[in-house]
Amino acid sequence: MKSFKPIWTMLIAALLLAAACTDTNAKKSSENKGAINKSSAAEKVYVAPGEYDEFYAFMSGGFSGQVSVYGLPSGRLLKVVPVFSVDGEKGYGFNEETKPLLETSHGFIPWDDAHHPELSQTNGKPDGKYLFINGNNTPRVARIDLSTFETAEIIELPNAGGNHSSPFTTENSEYVVAGTRFSVPIPQTDMSIADYKGKFKGSLSFISVDPEHGHMDVDFQVLMPGFDYDLAHGGKGKSHGWMFFTTYNTEESHTLKEVNASQNDKDYIAAINWKKAKEYIEQGKYKEMDSEYLINRYDEKKHLAESITRKKVRVLDPTECPGVVYFLPTPKSPHGVDVDPTGSYIIGNGKLNANLTVHSFDKMIQAIENKSFADEAYGIPVLNFEDVVAGTVESGGLGPLHTEFDGEGNAYTTFFISSEVVKWKLGTWEVLDRVPTYYSVGHLMIPGGDSKEPWGKYMVALNKITKDRYLPTGPELAHSAQLYDISGDKMELILDFPTIGEPHYAQAIAADIVMNRSKKIYPLEENEHPHVTKSEADARVEKNGNEVHVYMTTIRSHFAPDNIEGIEVGDKVYFHVTNLEQDWDVPHGFSVLGAQNAELLIMPGQTETLLWEPLKPGVFPFYCTDFCSALHQEMQGYLRVSAKGNAPAILASTGD
Numbered sequence: 157m158k159s160f161k162p163i164w165t166m167l168i169a170a171l172l173l174a175a176a177c178t179d180t181n182a183k184k185s186s187e188n189k190g191a192i193n194k195s196s197a198a199e200k201v202y203v204a205p206g207e208y209d210e211f212y213a214f215m216s217g218g219f220s221g222q223v224s225v226y227g228l229p230s231g232r233l234l235k236v237v238p239v240f241s242v243d244g245e246k247g248y249g250f251n252e253e254t255k256p257l258l259e260t261s262h263g264f265i266p267w268d269d270a271h272h273p274e275l276s277q278t279n280g281k282p283d284g285k286y287l288f289i290n291g292n293n294t295p296r297v298a299r300i301d302l303s304t305f306e307t308a309e310i311i312e313l314p315n316a317g318g319n320h321s322s323p324f325t326t327e328n329s330e331y332v333v334a335g336t337r338f339s340v341p342i343p344q345t346d347m348s349i350a351d352y353k354g355k356f357k358g359s360l361s362f363i364s365v366d367p368e369h370g371h372m373d374v375d376f377q378v379l380m381p382g383f384d385y386d387l388a389h390g391g392k393g394k395s396h397g398w399m400f401f402t403t404y405n406t407e408e409s410h411t412l413k414e415v416n417a418s419q420n421d422k423d424y425i426a427a428i429n430w431k432k433a434k435e436y437i438e439q440g441k442y443k444e445m446d447s448e449y450l451i452n453r454y455d456e457k458k459h460l461a462e463s464i465t466r467k468k469v470r471v472l473d474p475t476e477c478p479g480v481v482y483f484l485p486t487p488k489s490p491h492g493v494d495v496d497p498t499g500s501y502i503i504g505n506g507k508l509n510a511n512l513t514v515h516s517f518d519k520m521i522q523a524i525e526n527k528s529f530a531d532e533a534y535g536i537p538v539l540n541f542e543d544v545v546a547g548t549v550e551s552g553g554l555g556p557l558h559t560e561f562d563g564e565g566n567a568y569t570t571f572f573i574s575s576e577v578v579k580w581k582l583g584t585w586e587v588l589d590r591v592p593t594y595y596s597v598g599h600l601m602i603p604g605g606d607s608k609e610p611w612g613k614y615m616v617a618l619n620k621i622t623k624d625r626y627l628p629t630g631p632e633l634a635h636s637a638q639l640y641d642i643s644g645d646k647m648e649l650i651l652d653f654p655t656i657g658e659p660h661y662a663q664a665i666a667a668d669i670v671m672n673r674s675k676k677i678y679p680l681e682e683n684e685h686p687h688v689t690k691s692e693a694d695a696r697v698e699k700n701g702n703e704v705h706v707y708m709t710t711i712r713s714h715f716a717p718d719n720i721e722g723i724e725v726g727d728k729v730y731f732h733v734t735n736l737e738q739d740w741d742v743p744h745g746f747s748v749l750g751a752q753n754a755e756l757l758i759m760p761g762q763t764e765t766l767l768w769e770p771l772k773p774g775v776f777p778f779y780c781t782d783f784c785s786a787l788h789q790e791m792q793g794y795l796r797v798s799a800k801g802n803a804p805a806i807l808a809s810t811g812d
């Protein structure tokens with residue numbers, strides 16, 4: 157079933173290059189400014205001062221490693237949540253409490269590449285509890301708690317190389333998945349790269365999410381052929397129980413993939429029957445493989461993260477577990493795979509193609525029941541393309557990447573090469589509308605657009621290239637989002653706004669769902685931090701050899717203690733600062749001159765710890781970094797450092 161098309165491949169490569177290097181395909185924005193009715197667009201995105209947006213939008217930071225939170229339709233930036241990268245603004249990854257979140261089996265890693273935010277779901281609808289996001293480089297999945305907008309957990313993935321097809325959810329977040337983008341030797345070993353074919357393997361991880369606490373764990377993995385597993389989406393409704401992954405590089409090439417992985421006319425969508433896989437697990441039909449990975453969880457009561465090391469993972473071999481994996485042939489290196497709100501259609505976006513391939517879930521089940529297989533790949537049945545295809549969308553565009561839905565029977569697909577979004581009808585496959593994007597759109601997002609019940613109304617195009625859209629900022633330009641009104645028959649561009657890092661994907665949810673669960677403070681009486689100081693009377697300094705623990709409190713507008721002596725060069729000084737405030741929006745900051753560290757930014761009721769190893773004798777000021785009151789500038793103190801062996805007795809006072 158393999159057909160080789162070298163000339164076609166070169167043509168596509170040339171096209172891709174053209175899209176990246178010039179904007180021949182994209183009209184100059186200045187030519188288009190007249191096309192927008194400014195006052196009607198402005199009215200649609202205007203959120204009056206003091207009023208709230210209708211939706212929260214969560215955008216991945218791509219190579220920034222973070223998640224940014226915007227309001228829609230205003231495009232106002234509400235927060236940047238640090239996830240995989242350290243963030244000096246919040247002390248994330250710098251303070252002792254959050255450092256363990258960034259631990260892996262490769263040690264402390266201060267960065268990753270985050271692509272796909274995914275909201276937790278109940279009955280196929282975003283429930284506003286958690287946001288999951290993948291780390292692509294050192295394979296990880298993070299969970300952000302949407303009551304605090306803080307990273308609550310990061311789990312590392314064993315047997316994986318490049319966690320891209322992740323973390324897509326099942327209908328009730330029974331699982332979020334993580335497929336390896338790069339196949340690797342499994343188990344890892346030192347071997348020749350030239351031996352890739354047949355020896356390198358893929359893995360698809362099913363990460364269970366504890367319904368009560370949200371805790372993640374790798375429940376099992378499915379061991380796969382050495383393809384690249386690009387994206388995924390869960391079945392819903394009738395297809396609940398299945399997960400679909402796109403593959404490319406079914407050629408199993410290990411070099412110059414832009415040509416070598418573009419040879420096959422069709423790659424596969426892998427359909428995984430995870431309910432069946434779970435049955436096999438329950439029957440004990442798995443192998444336990446040695447593989448080390450970390451689970452890092454932040455405890456909201458203790459206000460600190462702890463790491464658990466796992467050494468084993470349960471692995472299913474699909475050749476020994478019939479009925480778990482089937483391959484659906486899908487043209488031309490599919491990128492996104494998207495399932496419509498009814499769960500009937502599985503859309504493959506063949507990125508080197510003009511047309512979209514839509515598979516039918518019913519036809520797939522029928523073909524499986526008929527055992528109508530075209531072929532097999534490493535013992536995994538390959539279905540006949542004609543048996544499973546429901547239709548083809550003759551898009552007229554080039555380079556389809558991703559599709560979302562409005563809940564009214566329409567689908568919207570991005571085209572990277574032709575820089576546009578095409579709206580088409582599910583079932584008839586006819587194109588209804590198309591709009592240009594500026595420029596080179598990757599993902600798109602409709603609020604709830606990959607769920608069973610999309611909110612519709614808006615569509616956000618997430619663009620890779622910004623070029624002339626904003627005032628120039630030197631060689632590096634922000635990527636951008638463009639907001640379209642999709643409530644009418646025609647899509648209408650109503651707002652442009654720059655984004656942080658690379659917003660590969662985004663998700664949005666009706667604001668009230670998240671707002672109603674949002675925490676305002678951490679109750680002080682619930683604080684179980686091992687170094688908490690619950691009242692100013694308990695503030696103190698303890699010295700044990702060269703280890704100094706400063707138990708400090710903050711309240712408007714002073715630190716206790718604010719005069720500290722008895723510390724010497726070579727000491728390890730831990731400032732455990734508890735913010736005694738119990739009012740919304742009153743964090744205090746803490747920093748000390750010469751600390752080789754970021755600040756602390758301590759929320760009301762929280763304890764955070766800054767480690768400092770002073771190198772020079774002297775008297776060093778410390779102060780609050782967050783303007784907290786009229787006397788914020790007075791919120792400061794001094795710390796005396798003496799030469800080794802020369803320190804006076806410990807003094808910790810506020811002058812009394």
Ligand code: K7E
Nearest residue numbers: 271557598599660661
């Ligand atoms: Cu940018 Cu989802 Cu990583 Cu497509 S991926 S564009």
Ligand code: CUA
Nearest residue numbers: 780782784788
């Ligand atoms: Cu506390 Cu400023």
